[in-house]
Amino acid sequence: MAESTEQQGWTGGRDAFGDFAPGMVHYTDRVLFDEVWEREALSKRDRSLVTISALSALGKTDQLQFHLAYARRNGVTDEELKEALLQLAFYAGWPNGMAATTVLKMIVEGEEHRA
Known part of the structure; x- marks a missing residue:
């Protein structure tokens, strides 16, 4: 059981x-x-944005690969992700913002090539 x-x-x-x-x-x-x-106090969309912020700030691009794709499934648009990563770059460091944006670009372009 x-x-x-x-x-x-x-x-x-x-x-x-x-x-x-x-x-x-x-x-x-x-x-x-x-x-x-699954807690109700935040939506999965909001949890995704919080998680992406933390992972980007810490430079954790391996985990970011999953969570950027997961954020898209949770309703965060590509434009919103780009904007969030731009905002983060100023607070989390430009290299971290660039690295996170590179991961998002690979996800989006990889999906476009499969379509």
């Missing part, structure tokens, strides 16, 4: 790590995405 419960909900951690890092899987899937991202 516990196994079927573990399989429900978000599976990004399990998809990334399988049985390699069960703690990371649990906290990513069950706590972060199944609990925190």
Whole structure:
């Protein structure tokens, strides 16, 4: 019974790590995405903007790849993402803003080439 419960909900951690890092899987899937991202006080769109801001400011482009694409699925437009990254560049440092914008450009252009 516990196994079927573990399989429900978000599976990004399990998809990334399988049985390699069960703690990371649990906290990513069950706590972060199944609990925190589902809280009603902020929309997923707003949570995406907050997350992108933090990841951009910290220069975490590996995680930013997922979260920029996820923000688009959560209703943030490409123009809004570009504008948010421009705003962030002034507060988080120009290199971080440039790196984040490069990641967004790769996502958008990659999608255009697949279409």
